[in-house]
Amino acid sequence: MKLLSLAARKKEKAVREFIVENRESLYRFAYTYVKNEHDALDVVHDAICRILDNIDSLNDIENIKPWIYKIVSNTAIDNIRKNNKYITAVDNIEESVEYDKYKDIDLHRAVGELPDKYKIIIILRYFEDMKISEISDILDENESTIKTRLYKALSILRNNNYMKIYKE
Template sequence: MERDLIKRAKQGDQDAFLKLMDSQMQTMYKLAWTYLKNEDNVADIVQDTILTCFEKLPTLRDEKYFKTWMMKIVINHCKNVLKKEKRIVHMESLPEEAFVEREYSNREWNEMLDSLGEKYRTILLLYYLENFNTREISQILDMNESTVRVRLKRGRDKLVKEYSFVSPAVSVL
């Protein structure tokens, strides 16, 4: 079904493109949130990603790599925002964020991921929440697959070490 939408979208079918982007909205949002943690920036990234996908979709060579290609676009847009943020000096000591009530398990998962460095957090998110394999993650992040496997293992180990005090009978991952 998705490959059919991609083929039709590549041929200029706007309805197919909108359905395709709608099906990927949550995935784009989650990944952008992992990087930016700011509702406004995340919304901008999702919009920018949709626009980039629309403009560049004809350049996608193989439909089966659409999601990998799209995730790479999200990550590149996030990295650009982070570069710009580093150059901006914020005057407020506490950032103002919108209050959003989330399920307890999502908050707990996000807190666990936040305790890791970005290099582990992104890989764990792509692996466990988006179900990418290590080869696909290596393509998305432009890194060696063995590096992805090592960071995946180290990220798991850090989580287990940090959260093993909760209950020895409960496995974190």
């Protein structure tokens, strides 16, 4: 049995707590890629195994969220490739999660109609409450690219009158 240092035990505890507290968000995020309940559960399971196996590669506890989401994202992509499926990210978000607080807005449909490269950014930014820098890390894109896509997605939503509730 390998004895862990105090710092390693703290890091592992923090990661485990994050996973438990955010399990539903991790599932929703995986679902946006694979669009299937069973595949999403497999992705989350495989990602958690990877996370725990590679916990030493987490350099800063403050970066747990983007680090974990990046692993979930990569695991989902691997799952899609492994199963030789062609799936676009987030086509059926309205089926994945019921957002009761948004039931009066047709937000599901609005986000679902966005092009894929914008959908994932909207979901990470507004549903998962991530910072631009975290999204940039997860998607391996420049922060300026993420900002541009975010503003473009919001512009599309506004132009399609999906955001009129925010204007009132």
